[in-house]
Amino acid sequence: MATVTNTIRRPATAAWLSVLAALSFLLVALSVVLIFLYAPRDVAQGEVQRLFYLHLPTAWLSYLSFFIIFVSSILYLVRRHARWDRLARSAAELGFIFTTLVLLTGSIWGRPIWGTWWTWDARLTTTLVLWFIYLGYFLLRAYVADPERGARYAAVLGIVGFVDIPIIHMSVRWWRTLHPQPIVVRSEGPAMPPEMLVTVIVTLVAFCILHVFLLAVKYRIETTRDEVIELRGALEQHG
Amino acid sequence: MTTQIDRNDATRLGHDPVLTARALTKRYGWRTVLNRIDLTVHAGECLAILGPNGAGKTTLLRLLVGLVRPTAGSIEWFGRPAGDFGPAVRAQLGVVMHRIMLDPELTVAENLRYYARLYGVIDAAERIRALGEELGLTDRLGDRVRSLSRGFQQRVALARALLHRPRVLLLDEPDTGLDIASRIRLVDLVERFCADGGTVLMTTHAPELAIQLAQRAIYLERGRIVWSARGRDELDLYLRIQPRLVTV
Amino acid sequence: MSAWSQFTAIVKRDLLLEWRARELVLGMLVMTLLTLLVFNFAFDLSGVQRAASGSGALWVAIVFATLLGWGRAVALDRQEGAWEGLLLSPVERPVIFIAKLVSMLVFVTIVELVALLVLAVLFALPVLQPGVLAVVGLGTLGLCTLGTLFAAMTANVRSREVLLPALLFPLAVPVVIGAVRATTLELNGFTGDAAPWQNLLGGFAALFFALGALTFGSVTEE
Numbered sequence A: 001m002a003t004v005t006n007t008i009r010r011p012a013t014a015a016w017l018s019v020l021a022a023l024s025f026l027l028v029a030l031s032v033v034l035i036f037l038y039a040p041r042d043v044a045q046g047e048v049q050r051l052f053y054l055h056l057p058t059a060w061l062s063y064l065s066f067f068i069i070f071v072s073s074i075l076y077l078v079r080r081h082a083r084w085d086r087l088a089r090s091a092a093e094l095g096f097i098f099t100t101l102v103l104l105t106g107s108i109w110g111r112p113i114w115g116t117w118w119t120w121d122a123r124l125t126t127t128l129v130l131w132f133i134y135l136g137y138f139l140l141r142a143y144v145a146d147p148e149r150g151a152r153y154a155a156v157l158g159i160v161g162f163v164d165i166p167i168i169h170m171s172v173r174w175w176r177t178l179h180p181q182p183i184v185v186r187s188e189g190p191a192m193p194p195e196m197l198v199t200v201i202v203t204l205v206a207f208c209i210l211h212v213f214l215l216a217v218k219y220r221i222e223t224t225r226d227e228v229i230e231l232r233g234a235l236e237q238h239g
Numbered sequence B: 001m002t003t004q005i006d007r008n009d010a011t012r013l014g015h016d017p018v019l020t021a022r023a024l025t026k027r028y029g030w031r032t033v034l035n036r037i038d039l040t041v042h043a044g045e046c047l048a049i050l051g052p053n054g055a056g057k058t059t060l061l062r063l064l065v066g067l068v069r070p071t072a073g074s075i076e077w078f079g080r081p082a083g084d085f086g087p088a089v090r091a092q093l094g095v096v097m098h099r100i101m102l103d104p105e106l107t108v109a110e111n112l113r114y115y116a117r118l119y120g121v122i123d124a125a126e127r128i129r130a131l132g133e134e135l136g137l138t139d140r141l142g143d144r145v146r147s148l149s150r151g152f153q154q155r156v157a158l159a160r161a162l163l164h165r166p167r168v169l170l171l172d173e174p175d176t177g178l179d180i181a182s183r184i185r186l187v188d189l190v191e192r193f194c195a196d197g198g199t200v201l202m203t204t205h206a207p208e209l210a211i212q213l214a215q216r217a218i219y220l221e222r223g224r225i226v227w228s229a230r231g232r233d234e235l236d237l238y239l240r241i242q243p244r245l246v247t248v
Numbered sequence C: 001m002s003a004w005s006q007f008t009a010i011v012k013r014d015l016l017l018e019w020r021a022r023e024l025v026l027g028m029l030v031m032t033l034l035t036l037l038v039f040n041f042a043f044d045l046s047g048v049q050r051a052a053s054g055s056g057a058l059w060v061a062i063v064f065a066t067l068l069g070w071g072r073a074v075a076l077d078r079q080e081g082a083w084e085g086l087l088l089s090p091v092e093r094p095v096i097f098i099a100k101l102v103s104m105l106v107f108v109t110i111v112e113l114v115a116l117l118v119l120a121v122l123f124a125l126p127v128l129q130p131g132v133l134a135v136v137g138l139g140t141l142g143l144c145t146l147g148t149l150f151a152a153m154t155a156n157v158r159s160r161e162v163l164l165p166a167l168l169f170p171l172a173v174p175v176v177i178g179a180v181r182a183t184t185l186e187l188n189g190f191t192g193d194a195a196p197w198q199n200l201l202g203g204f205a206a207l208f209f210a211l212g213a214l215t216f217g218s219v220t221e222e
Helices: A015-038 A047-079 A082-114 A122-143 A147-177 A194-238 B057-064 B108-119 B124-134 B150-162 B180-195 B207-213 B232-244 C003-021 C024-042 C050-077 C079-088 C093-123 C130-154 C160-171 C173-187 C191-220
Strands: B017-028 B031-042 B046-050 B072-077 B093-096 B168-172 B199-203 B216-221 B224-230
Touching: A015 A047, A015 A194, A047 A082, A047 A122, A047 A147, A047 A194, A082 A122, A082 A147, A082 A194, A122 A147, A122 C160, A147 C130, A147 C160, A147 C173, A147 C191, A194 B031, B017 B057, B017 B199, B031 B057, B031 B072, B031 B199, B031 B224, B046 B057, B046 B207, B057 B168, B057 B199, B093 B150, B108 B124, B108 B150, B108 C003, B124 B150, B150 B180, B168 B180, B180 B199, B180 B207, B199 B207, B207 B232, B216 B232, B224 B232, C003 C024, C003 C093, C024 C050, C024 C093, C050 C079, C050 C093, C050 C130, C050 C160, C050 C173, C093 C130, C093 C191, C130 C160, C130 C173, C130 C191, C160 C173, C173 C191
Parallel strands: B046 B199, B046 B216, B093 B168, B168 B199
Antiparallel strands: B017 B031, B017 B072, B216 B224
């Protein structure tokens, strides 16, 4: 019967990682500058609108992380190599943090505009459900005693969850549009002044690079963690 | 210091091995339950797997029948490539484990008919009747399994395992909790199964059972094969010196 | 040994066992009726808005009942190792998935029919019409495909009672939204408006049926 491969090769040299670190630091710093000094003050919403520049990329990344989980999960179930599970674990942790950020920034941004901390608008609701799916993912891994089983189950959840997300989004949106809304959420229209557009794009790129960097770091940590377990196991075996 | 006197070789009998396990390892996290087990079993052999509690005997069996996936190593049944553990392999294995794998609320006959359908046994009714006779179950066919004694339940489990005429019988401590009569039937049955060319793998605590039935034995301790013996005399000898073997 | 005869063998066994013990259906039934009762006190199930609240009550009752049912079903299966006996047999894993799904559907349908009768009689809701029945069928199918997969997954995990709902609820959001909406619309006579929701439910069930059958094998190894 085929087995799980867990050959650990030394992670690639840290050189490119340092480059990535520097790059993300610079870009994020640049975005901060742009957000506060370059982008114009929004006429209708005021200063709080600047949260949007954070809100958009974190939203993208929370979904992108789940996509990474989806792909790694399939690869893990097919190939059974531990590296895919490590990638899934790392992406899950990042994704969960980003999803929490989306909800927080969305809530804080919305408060002065909508008058409430929360509204059951389609996108926020879907993100909330996504947050719960992430939570379930961690609970599942935590409660399953055997790590190999946990990896397998989490992979199935990753696949089912990701496929479900567009359906969740669709159902929530229909739920909302067929239900009269007392407050209309103002979406960022296409007619955005160029300064805003530039800020959005730069921030998005900055956060994407940051995401890759954090993912890489987390992946290395997980690799080391697995290595420790391997070593301990080997010690027990030959002891 | 462990001694690994391994006499598993393919020179015996000249048939292709029925089972080849190589470097079979099972780890749960960092805890190693089975440690690079190598095992070859040929058709018609009766192999006893001995060892103290927690040695990994049951885990080994569960790995061999495909209930658990190994951490490392390979298992090859009937010369099929390692990793191919589909219905074709499962159809040739008969398994009796500690749990009887029967529904207590159904009758003996209902349980057996169910498994007959799962295994695609064509002459189910006749087979059930014949096995019932062989195992002394004829009077109890209509009784719910719940109402039977452990000994009888084990007999039904054996019937279940033999229903589909498997090539290999795997038994996990089949003698636990058995009364004398059932034990005798068990021994009879295993002997006849071997005589008919079937292969038997049996884990047991009871050395007497091993001596009675097995032509070969391996002794597991903490996930490793500590020694293996061929033939009754050798087995008897090893069993007697076992307590004096110092294993770290 | 054809897949069909294996499938029927498993379903027959599940039904026979339930007929003997009658634990599952009764448990789910009690749960459902109590939920409806509590809902009647919490919301007005006989007032003007009763289509919406009745529909909501029905689906909450169904969700909780199926959760309970799944928990009991997998526990019962694993007594005495009968589940392992099944896994050891040469039945393909997707066949086991479908068989377990069908058995559960039978049980849940029985419970739902009683629930619908209760809603029709006690709360004068026009539930016994084809539109509503179709929605109930599709919604239940969707819930049960997910339930079969995740119940098997969490069967031997600690805190299963907490973990199964934690996994199932977020994933089942489209079913709950769709089923409640569609049932309300059907009860109020807007069959046309209910159609897109029915398509959603149907698509959901089909999609996760396929996914469930494919991944069931990965979930049943130990």
